[in-house]
Every structure is written in C-alpha cells, then in structure tokens.
Amino acid sequence: MSATPREASPIRAFVAQIWGSIFRHGLPTTDKVAARTALTNFFLHIHPVRVKKSAIRVSYTLCLGGLSFFLFILLTITGLFLMFYYIPSIDQAYQNIKDLQFVATFGLVIRNMHRWAAHGMVITVWLHMARVFYQGAYKPPREFNWAIGTLLLLTTLLLSFSGYLLPWDQLAVWAITVGTNMAKYAPLVGPYTRYLLLGGRTVAQGALIRFYVLHVIALPLIGFLLMVVHFWRVRKDGFTGGL
Amino acid sequence: MATVVGGGNGEGRRAVQVPPGPLARPSQRPVTGPELTSPPLVVRRREEEETVVTFPHLVWKEFLAGLAAFVFFMAVSIQINAPLLQRANTAITPNPAKAPWYFVGLQELLERFPPVMAGVAFPTFVIVFMILTPYLDRNPSRRPQDRKVAITLFTIYACLAVAFVVIGVFFRSLAFNWDWTMILGHPGLSSPV
Secondary structure (H helix, E strand, O other), X not given: OOOOHHHXXXXXXXXXXXXXXXXXXXXXXXXXXXXXXXXXXXXXXXXXXXXXHHHHOHHHHOOHHHHHHHHHHHHHHHHHHHHOOOOOOOOOHHHHHHHHHHOOOOHHHHHHHHHHHHHHHHHHHHHHHHHHHHOOOOOOXXXXXXXXXXXXXXXXXXXXXXXXXXXXXXXXXXXXXXXXXXXXXOOOOHHHHHHHHHOOOOOOHHHHHHHHHHHHHHHHHHHHHHHHHHHHHHHHHOOOOOO | OEEEEOOOOOXXXXXXXXXXXXXXXXXXXXXXXXXXXXXXXXXXXXXXXXXXXXXXXXXXXXXXXXXXHHHHHHHHHHHOOOOOOOEOXXXXXXXXXXXXXXXXXXXXXXXXXXXXHHHHHHHHHHHHHHHHHHHHOOOOOOOHHHOHHHHHXXXXXXXXXXXXHHHHHHOEEHHHEEOXXXXXXXXXXXXXX
C-alpha cells in the first residue's frame, strides 16, 4: 500500500494510514514481507516464520492435528449457538432440543453439526495420536508434548461424554448410566467418584447440571489450556518431518 | 531430489550444490584439495532441508483443510439428523443400554473380564503406559524399519481397540448378547438393517 507521490491523495493517504495501523507491512508478495506478516500478526504468530517443507507435507501430517483444532473451534461456535436455547433442567432440556430441531431457525443443522463434529473430533484426535506414534514423532525432545497430547485425547473423550447427557433423552441418560457405572468398580474410591460425578445416586437433575458445567466451562477451559501448551511446545521442540 | 554435499572434482567448477533457502549450513567442507575427487560423502534429500515461509504456504493448506472439513460436516449435518429418542424415563431401561461408541470398547471388556480389571485396571494401564511411552521407548531411530517392536505393539493395541468398538456397536444387541443379525439380517426377514 505504498502510494507513489504521483497518486498521493488525501483519501489514499488516509486508507494507507488505516492499513498501516493494522498491518505493519504491505501485501505479502515476497518472502520477506510474508515473513514479516507472520511475525507481526497475533493469529499467525502461532506458526514459526519458516518451516521445513517436509514437515508440512499433507502426506506427512494428514492435517490431523490441525483438523482436530478446527473441529474444536467449530464445536465451540456451534455450542455457543446451542447454549442460547438450552436450559440444563430435566423439565426443560428435552423440550429445548425439540425446539432446536423444529422451531429455531437452523437449529436442526447446528445441533447436527455439533453432534457429528464431536464424533469427528474423537476420531481425528485418535488418528493424530496414531500418526504421531507411527512416525516416532514423540521421541526426544518431544516426550512431554506427547504426554500433553494424551491428556488432550482424554479431555476430548470427557467433553464428548459429558455432552452426551445434555439432550436428556433415553439414549443420553442410559449411556451415562452405563458409563458412570464403570467408575463404580474402582477399588475404594469407585462409589464416591460416581456419587461426585452424578451429584447423587442416580442420573438426575444433579447429574445434568454437573455435566452441563463440565461440558460448557470446565472441560473446554482445560482443553484450551492444554492446547495452548501443546502448540507452544510444537514450536519450541521443533518440527520432525521427513522420515 | 538429492543434493550432493562435500563431494567435488577439482577447481574451476562448482562441485557443491548448496541447498536452497537460508538453512544452507556453513558446516559443509570447503571445496579445495585432492580429496575432492572422492565420491560424495553425504547425500541428503533436498526436501528435508528446504524451508518455506509458513505464511502463506502452511496457512493456505490449513485454510483449505478447514474449508473441506466445514463443507463435509455441513453436508453431513444437512443429510443426517443427530439421534434423539424419547424423553428420558428412568423407569424404562432400553435393551441393550450401550455406552457412547468410544466407551463401548470398555463395555465389551466388562463382558469378558471382572469389573475391576475391565473398568479400572485396563484403562488406567493404557493411559499410564501411553503417557510413559516416550520414556520407555529408548530406541532413538524414527525409521519404521528400526522400530518393528514398537510399531507391532501399537498396531496390536489399535486393532484391539477398534475391534472392541466395532463389536460393541455392530454385534451386540439384546442384553448385550452377540448378534449377527444386525449386520447380516434375520433369516426370516427380507432386508438386513
């Protein structure tokens, strides 16, 4: 956006000032300007400025980590829309879902997307783990980032599991009943864990509000924090690439 | 694409092709002396060394992948509705009552092993073992041909995990008993489910 003196006009200068105040560079036509773009942009700063060509081959990464993050964002946005309609009460939750399906504009497609993207994320996170294992990318110096990735997989499963209860239909309640019954078998702490999780002895209002809070606040925050550390360390520990 | 580093055949000619990009390392041998007639010392794939600016190369790929994923999930969501059964009723237990599909593998284990093993010991072992994997695997090589044991073990684990989920979802019906008819159809009925 460098205006030559010949075409300089007050309007052009004004536009150039606005552009220059937002982006500290021109259009990224050369590598040098592109590098500056990545360096000075908050959102692009998640990436290093340069990266080994072999590390970003689609046939190497299969885009699985990136897709997992994309699905997390998609789930956050669709989840936000669902929260406008959903009330975590056993008297209203089911009707809210029915309203989303049949009354709210685009409610059906948003709910469908939230559901399928959640299943998709479980799959992409798991495949990402398998991809990293088969390429030995967990080896030093990336041992700890693998551990964080394992916790992210667990968080993903728990996010999906906690969301399963919220529609309060037969599928939801009985799947959570079966799932939380497994926790009961842990020696000593088992029954207490289940009681803590359900806020009672059966899947009822106490369980619904606990799963709701876990699903929309606690677990996404934990997941987000783990992701921040995961991405940070991907950069700091370096990329693998090229077997 | 191979780049010959450290080889050469005499003065007057540039024998060393310096890999492109700023990562061209100064550690390459100076091209002087009679030893340059020897065969190439190191052959590296050029692609391993070559770097690109992440913006736009990587960002563009991410954008396309994200767009493809969005289109895919939008298409699926328009076509297939998320399941919603009757309102929850604690007095009526569905038969079978199944966990979500990613935990159905655990439910399958519960059918086969004592609860403390299937519900607690196995999952805990898998999680702890997975976190410790990089510390237990002392093999420094990343090449598949050097990692036969690790790859075999992980493949066995992955196959078992997938198999248990598939069994739980597609081959378990009433009372969580084995049932071929969900996939193969009932002999008395015309079309499989």
